[in-house]
Amino acid sequence: MLGDVSETTLPAEGLSPPTPADFSSPDALADALRDTGYLPDEGLATAAYLALVMRRPLFLEGEAGVGKTALARALAEVTARPIYRLQCYEGLEASQALYDWDFGRQLLHLRAAEAAHATTDTDQLEASLYDRRFLLARPLLQALEDSPSVLLVDEVDRADDEFEAFLLEVLSDFTISIPELGTIRAEVPPLVVLTSNRTREVHDALKRRCLYHWLEHPDFEREVAILRTRLPEVTERLAREVATATAKLRTLDLVKPPGVAEAMDWAAALHALGARELDPDTAARTLGAVLKYREDTDRVHSLARGALFGG
Numbered sequence: 001m002l003g004d005v006s007e008t009t010l011p012a013e014g015l016s017p018p019t020p021a022d023f024s025s026p027d028a029l030a031d032a033l034r035d036t037g038y039l040p041d042e043g044l045a046t047a048a049y050l051a052l053v054m055r056r057p058l059f060l061e062g063e064a065g066v067g068k069t070a071l072a073r074a075l076a077e078v079t080a081r082p083i084y085r086l087q088c089y090e091g092l093e094a095s096q097a098l099y100d101w102d103f104g105r106q107l108l109h110l111r112a113a114e115a116a117h118a119t120t121d122t123d124q125l126e127a128s129l130y131d132r133r134f135l136l137a138r139p140l141l142q143a144l145e146d147s148p149s150v151l152l153v154d155e156v157d158r159a160d161d162e163f164e165a166f167l168l169e170v171l172s173d174f175t176i177s178i179p180e181l182g183t184i185r186a187e188v189p190p191l192v193v194l195t196s197n198r199t200r201e202v203h204d205a206l207k208r209r210c211l212y213h214w215l216e217h218p219d220f221e222r223e224v225a226i227l228r229t230r231l232p233e234v235t236e237r238l239a240r241e242v243a244t245a246t247a248k249l250r251t252l253d254l255v256k257p258p259g260v261a262e263a264m265d266w267a268a269a270l271h272a273l274g275a276r277e278l279d280p281d282t283a284a285r286t287l288g289a290v291l292k293y294r295e296d297t298d299r300v301h302s303l304a305r306g307a308l309f310g311g
Contacts, residue, residue: 062215065259131182
């Protein structure tokens with residue numbers, strides 16, 4: 001459904017978009033991101049900084065839940081730009097990502113014009129049907145028109161090869177040609193963040209257009225810091241024990257190893273139950289917050305819970 005394709009988030013009213021010069025270095029950008037609750041490592045902060053300065057798309061690849069989408073949202077916040085999100089999926093068409101015509105409104109306009117005998121000029125009436133007010137802008141067009149902005153192309157690996165080729169064409173010069181209206185060009189190229197969970201290989205042509213960064217699961221101390229930053233109500237002990245248990249789960253041969261997002265869900269679920277530390281029984285009862293496949297929960301239940309979760 002089209003409602004699943006796009007998402008727009010606007011910056012706080014009255015904020016003027018910072019320019020790349022506002023971030024004098026990757027460290028300055030990293031500090032700004034930390035203020036939003038996003039804790040990047042040095043390599044990721046550098047990649048994001050270069051994407052801003054060089055005005056190049058940033059291609060983020062890694063396991064689900066490592067913070068790819070969250071980085072785009074954090075970048076939109078620190079730059080005070082609106083963010084437009086295009087969620088990719090198999091069968092995604094250009095009209096769902098770019099623009100479409102509101103045929104319902106066009107038909108109503110045509111009937112109203114005919115009823116009022118507003119014009120007898122067929123060419124003029126036809127031209128009025130393709131007025132800008134009847135155009136439904138989708139995420140790609142929205143990001144170009146509302147510049148500067150952040151464009152998040154989420155899970156591009158789920159889209160078809162044909163859509164990938166189309167996307168490459170749009171990102172080459174940040175222009176969109178609409179036959180009935182002309183060419184629309186971004187005054188300022190959007191900051192583009194593409195994400196991939198690597199369910200398939202993305203073509204080299206698209207990767208060459210971008211700066212590339214592979215996101216790993218955070219190390220233990222950084223994951224604890226993320227949990228404590230995003231969930232300050234969670235105790236230090238619980239955060240450390242959740243991070244330890246999550247790291248152990250990632251070493252198992254699971255269908256879907258848990259990411260940072262799942263670790264946060266788990267810690268939040270445990271806190272909601274009043275837990276201040278992780279014990280085997282509570283961990284077993286809340287596995288649905290961190291594991292999303294029956295095969296994974298069955299595998300964990302079959303192992304020694306005490307070895308995984310302490311106790």
